[in-house]
Amino acid sequence: MELEYMDIWCWLIPLSVGLICGFFGYLIGRGSNPKVDYESQIKELSQENEKAKNDLAKCEQKLAAGSSLNNGDYTVFDSAEAKKYIGKSVKLDDLTLVEGIGPKIRSLFHNYDIKTWKALAETSVAKCQEVLDSGGDRYKVHDPASWPMQAKMASEGKWKELARWQEEHKHGKL
Structure with missing residues (x-):
């Protein structure tokens, strides 16, 4: 009879330990993940986008100024x-x-x-x-x-x- 009881405990103990570890792992993992603030990320990326647009506009102005200096009184070069x-x-x-x-x-x-x-x-x-x-x-x-x-x-x-x-x-x- 002892063998029959051993067989159940061999399955029951590892299963219960796994469930308990899984439950605690879930609780620990849930507490360490802060909520993601998507609105602040969107605001930050929008600011970076505006800065990039301003930089592009400045570069286009410099390019236009440089082209007019290089081309002198040329008609449009085709x-x-x-x-x-x-x-x-x-x-x-x-x-x-x-x-x-x-x-x-x-x-x-x-x-x-x-x-x-x-x-x-x-x-x-x-x-x-x-x-x-x-x-x-x-x-x-x-x-x-x-x-x-x-x-x-x-x-x-x-x-x-x-x-x-x-x-x-x-x-x-x-």
Whole structure:
């Protein structure tokens, strides 16, 4: 008979201990979880959102101010229209668009702080020759006579005229 009673106790004791531990675990866990305050979280996130919107507005203002400084009196630069006439993608104020100016000559002009089409358009041919002479003898073969004119067409967005002129005057010669 003792074996029969042992068999019940072998099941009853672990089951009761498990239930008691589960009950106490529930009570302890319930007390440690504070109630979540969703309203304060929503208010905090709304404030962060407003701050981000203000920062975005400031960045857009700076971008607009920077664009107006870089573009000077340009008409709106339309790279798609420029690509249509020039036949290749055109970047704003890329001096290599001018027939006869390559990357090395562009860097010479950048050394003289001539970095935009408008600045090159306002540069005299004599000044362009001075920039070329600063590069040494290897640049003596280049003729900068048409460069300010081409840069002016680019700065004014006259892509059709520029493409026609470059087609008629290969190698940038007048």
